[in-house]
Amino acid sequence: MTFYPQQLSKNHRYMLCNCSGVYIEVVAERGAFTARSGKDVPQTRGQLPKKPGLVLPVHTLDGETFYRLRPNNPGRYPKYLQPKAMPNRLDIHPRNVERIKQSGGMRYIVEGEKKNDSGTSRGLLIVGLSGVWNGQKDKELIPDWNHLPLEGERYSVCFDSDIFTNPLVQIAADRMARLLQGRGAEVFITLLPPGPNGEKVGLDDFFVNGGTVKKLEMLTHPYDPALIPRARLFRDERLRLALEDLERRFWDNEWKGMGGHSSRDVYLKLLEAAKRYGKVVEDGVRVTKAQGPLALEAKVSPRTLWKALNRLEEYGLLYRDNEDRKSDKAGAFVMRAKVCHYGQGSAEGKKGFTQGREVASGDIPLRAPRLRWSRPKFTPRRGVARGTCRVRSTPKPQARDRIERLGKVRGAIVDALDKAGGTATLKDIAGTLHRKRPRDIRRRNLPMLEEAGIIEVNGDTVSLTVEWETRINDVYNGLEGGGEADEVTRKRYQLKREAFHARHNHTADEAPSEAEMDAARKRREERRREEAERPVSPLAAAIHDYLSKNPSDACQPPGWIGNTLWAYDLFDLKASPAEVKIATQELGGQRYLRDCLERHRTGAATPPPKSTKKPTAHQATRKDDWLTHDLNCDCLECTSPMLGWVRIGGAA
Secondary structure (H helix, E strand, O other): OOOOOOOOOHHHHHHHHHHOOOOHHHHHHHOOEEEOOHHHOOOOOOOOOOOOEEEEEEEOOOOOEEEEEEEOOOOOOOOOEOOOOOOOOOEOOHHHOOOOOOOOOEEEEEEOHHHHHHHHHOOOEEEEEOOOOOOEEOOEEOHHHHHOOOOOOEEEEOOOHHHHOOHHHHHHHHHHHHHHHHOOOEEEEEOOOOOOOOOOOOHHHHHHOOOOHHHHHHOEEEOOOOHHHHHHHHHOHHHHHHHHHHHHHHHHOOOOHHHHHHHHHHHHHHHHHHHHHOEEEOOEEEEEOOHHHHHHHHOOOHHHHHHHHHHHHHHOOEEEOOOOOOOOOOOEEEEEOOOOOOOOOOOOOOOOOOOOOOOOOOOOOOOOOOOOOOEOOEOOOOOEOOOOOOEOOOOOOOOEOOEOOOHHHHHHHHHHHHHOOOEEEHHHHHHHOOOOOHHHHHHHOHHHHHHOOOEEEEOOEEEEOOOHHHHHHHHHHOOOOHHHHHHHHHHHHHHHHHHHHOHHHOOOOOOOOHHHHHHHHHHHHHHHHHHHHOOEOHHHHHHHHHHHHOHHHHHOOHHHHHHHHHHOOOOOOOOOHHHHHHHHHHHOOHHHHHHHHHHHHHOOOOOOOOEOOOOOHHHHOOOOOHHHOOOOOOOHHHHOOOOOOOOOOOOO
8 A cells, every 4th residue: 555644734733733733642543644635635535636735534334444635725626625526524533433323412403524633623523525516416415424322422514604694504404404303313513603794704713712521512502493583683683774774664564466466475484594504795686596496495486486586676675686697597586674783882772672682572483384375267169270270179178266365465454453463453454555445354354264274363362273273284284275286396496406407418419421411311202102192982082182172171160061061072981070181191181281271371372192093084184283184174174164264265
């Protein structure tokens, strides 16, 4: 085995020991060293760029070791590199390999080897990830977790302090916590405070800046998805006041009609996202949100979502901020709020601020789910073919019955009751929804909510029932058919999402060469020649003879064509519409009929196909077409005024 010098440069020793608080013996146990040139970079477990830098061995629970590289000058490379052939693995410091497999103790999940070694230096059990998403794959824990005790054990997600502002880190932490809970673990979360100027702080920075294990335990809480937003609002007064202004705008705005209430739900979901990971900017709060998940959460279609966003821009409540957005990134919105005076002076006395309060009564998010509008009844009709007066012969679309749903107006009433603490008068509800006549709400909207067991009405007082949340979910997923619509919408979005992520797996077909195009052209001509020479039934030949002289009648129904052939003795029997359709299919079906109409417009003609019918004495005298007939011929084929033929020499 090749020997690599186990030594650190002064810069790397200062980085690990002084900047990250790692004890030198912990560094030695890991085996980190400096690659002073490209030839010192290990290549034993996959290719790494041959660049000088810090080499960090990664130790797995099954005794395997591979190397990660932190280049001195990354250039176009990421900050940390590992062999592409290596899958995501859990990094356990050699000092903790045996101890972490035993039951008991709190295990902290961190990102990166430096944070791992910094926590190990202080006696903590650390599970290291190479990235916040790299402990899971396809919504499942990676196999290395099977080597750790999970059932009944305590694990704390301890990511960097940008978890307060980065939605991807929040989603990764939430998914990691849910996966561990699904395996029976008791999950906690450690929220590290940001730096004095809002800079990102990791576990190693926390210990370097005076943090202790005791302080770390005080920052560790049982996992709750709402814990991060509450902590953000408690620490960031400027953001809190901006969000309170947005909530005031939400309740003060008058949402009218179906479009207005759809816009209301879209704005509410953006406001909830701003509360989780929004950033205060000069004229409001900037929030990044993809339109697919936004439409799913607001319970609207993609088309309705676009209309709602345009309507919100017209209201002056937000604007799109996609100037520097990349094609594969989600769009951003700036929700307008008055933030020019935030952060100046004392917070006391400012509008909407209450000392010591984390989330005010009636604050967003509201507990009621978003609801869908009712679906109208659909009775399909055949209609007529475009450009004609003929009724379509295709099967009619399937009829759909009406689905009665609670709708977004009733959802707004539940929101108003939730904001009021569960009980409100009709006048208060009408005032919250900006309605002039409370009796209209009582007559139109409340009966369905009352029948569903969501509310109780006592005179002019309306109250939410004890089990209103359960009842509204049961009605939404059951009686109103909303759950089925959600599932269809979710599947469509998932298909679009998978297609987008797999867009680079498909390469465009190369343009065919001239030789290939000539060969394809010859094949098409040969196929057409074979179709033209293929023998057809007598009925198909009669139809072709008739339509070649009267191509404008190709739009007529099959029964009309069959009756016409029989009436003028162009065919011996009276063909049924089904027989005419079969004969038309021999000639090419709808494509043949379209070609006939095209010939009628251009005046072109085609030779008749070969027929299996024995020719008559009169037909045997014909050579190519009817123009070769004798001018004194009195047969129906030559004298029929309906066919509109004209003989050579001007005789009709």
